[in-house]
Amino acid sequence: MNKSEIGYSTSNSIVIRGHDFATDILGKLDFVDLVMLTSVGRVPTSQEKVMLNLILVTAAGHGITPSVLASRMTYLGAPEALQGAIAAGLLGGGSVYLGPTQNIAQSLLDIADQLPKDPNEQQIKEAALQFINESKVQKKPVLGIGSVYQGGDPRVKVMRDLAQTNGFYGLHWKIMDTLAAELSQLKNKQFELNGAGALGAIIADMGLDPLFGRGLMLTGRCAGLLAHLLEEKEKPIAKSVWDLVLAEKKDD
Known part of the structure; x- marks a missing residue:
């Protein structure tokens, strides 16, 4: 059996x-x-535990996102099914929202696999450029780079400091930083890592399975979605969102 x-x-x-x-x-x-x-x-070791908590907390703390709206709208239609509303939010965890962490960690591992042991800066640069060029040919974005925040994603410095302090600032962080630097040079525009890029580097440098990394993100997001649903119960906004949709239909 x-x-x-x-x-x-x-x-x-x-x-x-x-x-x-x-x-x-x-x-x-x-x-x-x-x-x-x-x-x-x-x-986990004490150092690993700091980083695992960082991943879970980062995943949990979010404002209004598509996954949050999905959860709130599902709760509007089925307030008796908390699990359904949370599941609706988790189902939107893909390559654009929530899921890029897994994709980024896997990409960093794949790039690292092509490098010799203890690669120098030039070898890392060449591997990064090859990845950028391949992504361009495949018409795929280089995930983990670019931020909506003025001056860069404020979370990244904290993540970098914690990774350095706890011994998880290695080759994959270097590859991620090099990707940002080479993109900046190619596009003649400053590109910085975002939170997903930093988390992908952390997961890869911790030696964790990228799938486990996505699982951690989903686990943390459950807490964030629960908070939004508790707020939806007391201070609903889903009905207002639905009313906006109906108003748009009438205008059409």
């Missing part, structure tokens, strides 16, 4: 990754510990 390596239960116990859930986990591990334990098979 097939079984999961994550956990199982007996007549008198619950076991998660070899740890007794009641005596070894409850009251001893926090949520981030459990996420890492169940997904990777071990608890």
Whole structure:
């Protein structure tokens, strides 16, 4: 019979990754510990934990976005189904919103795989230019670069500082910075990393599976969507959005 390596239960116990859930986990591990334990098979180091919390918090803290609107509109139609409203917001997590972190981390890993061990700046530059040119031919954007914030994404400096402090500022950060620098030179315009680019570099430099990175983003976003739905219950805006749509139809 097939079984999961994550956990199982007996007549008198619950076991998660070899740890007794009641005596070894409850009251001893926090949520981030459990996420890492169940997904990777071990608890995080203190340095890893700082970065995992950074990823989850970054994913959670958002204002009105398409995914938030999807959740609020779903709640308007089915206020009895909180899970449906949250799911509606998560389903919009793709290559434009929420999901780029996975794509970016994977791209950075792919670029790094083409480089020799301990590459120099010129080799990183050549690999970055090749990636930019290939993206142009495929008519794909270079994700993780470009910001709507004047002066650059304010989150990136904090992410960079934390990555440096905790030992996760390595080759993939260098590749990401080089991509921004080469794009700036090619376009004759200043390009900076955005939050998704920084998170992708962090996930790659931590050695995490990019899919796990997207999972962390989705997990964090659940908290943000829950907050919006609680606000929607008390101070609804979804009906006003729907009224605007109806008004536009009448004008047509």
